[in-house]
Amino acid sequence: QKEVEQNSGPLSVPEGAIASLNCTYSDRGSQSFFWYRQYSGKSPELIMSIYSNGDKEDGRFTAQLNKASQYVSLLIRDSQPSDSATYLCAVNIRGGGADGLTFGKGTHLIIQP
Amino acid sequence: KAGVTQTPRYLIKTRGQQVTLSCSPISGHRSVSWYQQTPGQGLQFLFEYFSETQRNKGNFPGRFSGRQFSNSRSEMNVSTLELGDSALYLCASSLTPRTGGNSNQPQHFGDGTRLSIL
Numbered sequence: 001q002k003e004v005e006q007n008s009g010p011l012s013v014p015e016g017a018i019a020s021l022n023c024t025y026s027d028r029g030s031q032s033f034f035w036y037r038q039y040s041g042k043s044p045e046l047i048m049s050i051y052s053n054g055d056k057e058d059g060r061f062t063a064q065l066n067k068a069s070q071y072v073s074l075l076i077r078d079s080q081p082s083d084s085a086t087y088l089c090a091v092n093i094r095g096g097g098a099d100g101l102t103f104g105k106g107t108h109l110i111i112q113p
Numbered sequence: 114k115a116g117v118t119q120t121p122r123y124l125i126k127t128r129g130q131q132v133t134l135s136c137s138p139i140s141g142h143r144s145v146s147w148y149q150q151t152p153g154q155g156l157q158f159l160f161e162y163f164s165e166t167q168r169n170k171g172n173f174p175g176r177f178s179g180r181q182f183s184n185s186r187s188e189m190n191v192s193t194l195e196l197g198d199s200a201l202y203l204c205a206s207s208l209t210p211r212t213g214g215n216s217n218q219p220q221h222f223g224d225g226t227r228l229s230i231l
Binding site: 031032034036042043044045046049051088090092100101102103104105106 | 146148154155156158161169201203210211217218219220221222223224225
């Protein structure tokens with residue numbers, strides 16, 4: 001079974017701290033990785049994409065990819081209450097019954113003022 | 114550039130009825146995927162259309178069907194509605210197909226249609 005796994009949380013982080021969200025995936029050959037943010041009652045919004053090992057920074061967000069460990073993470077620096085949302089990890093999984101872009105169930109992040 | 118447009122935003126139906134949801138992708142996007150989202154199950158893939166052809170289908174009963182038109186707009190139909198079909202239905206578009214190996218294009222979501230079955 002090709003999968004994308006995330007800790008559902010909730011993950012509670014104080015305002016101003018670094019929030020660290022993690023995701024593991026089962027397909028060693030995956031090449032494309034995305035992070036989406038979803039506010040309650042809203043649709044997912046793409047916030048980061050990463051394709052190569054290492055770090056990719058965009059403002060307060062940093063995506064980290066380690067293909068050897070099949071692990072992708074999202075760091076949010078200087079966390080703000082407006083960052084409180086569910087964060088979905090998406091990985092392009094090859095093969096299997098419904099292959100393609102596969103989403104984890106998301107991590108619920110709470111930033112405490 | 115206009116985003117993905119889904120209509121209607123909200124629907125209330127009763128058991129046994131059928132419903133049709135519509136999705137207009139971002140201009141130039143030929144891939145349209147449909148997802149069902151419920152609190153307990155997360156985002157579950159329904160099916161994907163690319164160039165008017167269904168490329169892949171998730172693990173849903175045949176009551177769920179879809180199609181894509183030549184202008185890339187897509188419709189999803191659910192027949193004989195059940196209480197368990199109450200969910201947020203999301204449409205996502207992308208330049209390249211969702212499936213097929215190493216697509217590096219992300220999907221962009223519409224605001225969704227919230228379907229409630231009474």
